[in-house]
Amino acid sequence: MRDLSSAVFEDGRAIPFATPLISRMPEVGLGVFRDGRILTDLGFPTTRGGDLLIDAVNVHERSAGRDYEREMRLSAPARLPGVTVNLSSIFTRKNFGHAVLDGLSRLGVLLEAGFELDRVDRIAVPQFRTAGIDLMLARLGFEGERVITLERGANLVCDRLVQTTFPGRPRNYSSAPATMMRAAARPDLSGARRRLMILREGERRTVENRDEVAGLCDEFDLELYDPRASRFALDDFAAAELIVAAHGAALADAPASPPGTAVVELMPDGHRHPYFATLAIASGQRYRALDCASIGDEAHANFRVDVAALRRVLDRL
Known part of the structure; x- marks a missing residue:
């Protein structure tokens, strides 16, 4: 049995995932x-x-x-x-x-x-x-x-x-992604561990109040990061100690980060799936989700982040 108790919102509420969490992962081979x-x-x-x-x-x-x-x-x-x-x-x-x-x-x-x-x-x-x-x-x-x-x-x-x-079940992952990514990563660990904030812009599920959220970077020593601008994002994630990211494919490299890395997923209420919760837990990372309000009923609608709630989450890390 997998311990999925950390797959909760920042206030301790259970996340009502559209796809159920699988606590008993089938055998992988x-x-x-x-x-x-x-x-x-x-x-x-x-x-x-x-x-x-x-x-x-x-x-x-x-x-x-x-x-x-x-x-x-x-x-x-x-x-x-x-x-x-x-x-x-x-x-x-x-x-x-x-x-x-x-x-x-x-x-x-x-x-x-x-x-x-x-x-x-x-x-x-x-x-x-x-x-x-x-x-x-x-x-x-x-x-x-x-x-x-x-x-x-x-x-x-x-x-x-x-x-x-x-490598798991649909939308529920085993430790295989982390094993593969950590084998491929060559992080630069000569300096301080990185603290990444990743916000979607100009695509589906964009963070509507992006500038307001990005304003937390100076307060919490976060780096506003776009993996698409990196030569090899896997190495950047492998050097991270904190990842704050909007739900989306930009989080796919997060399993490269070491065990113990804090992962905060900004999760729109119109698109709640356990991809990244199960990835983080299977990778030995500390996971929390922030409940975010989608603008409209469409599954890929843009959403807003409660900045005060995110500040509280970051204060506790």
């Missing part, structure tokens, strides 16, 4: 399949006989997210010699958070299982790629011909397919 296949750009893994390895898939509660139930149009089979690890999954082609947490963090499953990464000839990765993702993979030894990107209609037959389970 891997299998090796001779002539296993990887299908489509979503990386559906099957056995030689065509059976879907459902434990590897992000099994979505809505039928619209269950692409594996629909007919697949496949290219001619292509044989991959040696050992191939599949790092793709549903949603990994869409954004940074899913690509890293649902996909790349499967390397953390391998590391926790004692599977040596130098035994792998190549990895199959999602189409969503950034310079940060490529550097993360390179730090773990995967670049050039050791990385293939899954294309639409992919039909890859692997001599030996190494397939992990999903």
Whole structure:
């Protein structure tokens, strides 16, 4: 059983997550399949006989997210010699958070299982790629011909397919992301640990009173930080002792931070999911959420932060 008692608002109230917290995480592991296949750009893994390895898939509660139930149009089979690890999954082609947490963090499953990464000839990765993702993979030894990107209609037959389970359950994560990220991080620890504030702007779920919230930076020695402006955000997070961040993909690198790091999530009431609460807890970090008011009923609506409440949270850290 996982202790999820810290997944609460700053005032101690339970967070009414839209997706339930999972206190009993299912077993996480891997299998090796001779002539296993990887299908489509979503990386559906099957056995030689065509059976879907459902434990590897992000099994979505809505039928619209269950692409594996629909007919697949496949290219001619292509044989991959040696050992191939599949790092793709549903949603990994869409954004940074899913690509890293649902996909790349499967390397953390391998590391926790004692599977040596130098035994792998190549990895199959999602189409969503950034310079940060490529550097993360390179730090773990995967670049050039050791990385293939899954294309639409992919039909890859692997001599030996190494397939992990999903690294947790949908929207509930195991320790695998932290294991992978900490293995890839090379933080600069020569100075003081960093104290990061990350506020969304110009996208969905923007912090409406951003300037007012940012005014707390001087008061609490916080650095207004944009991970998109960093050469490699993973290293920055790995050097942090405090992270204050709006809910969103910018928090996906937070598991790289050391155990004991304080993580304060600014959580809009129109979009309450336990992605980052479970990530922080599984990573050994101190987690708190600040209840924030969404402006309107749309799930990705902008929201406002109660600055006085955030000040109280920071005062107690």
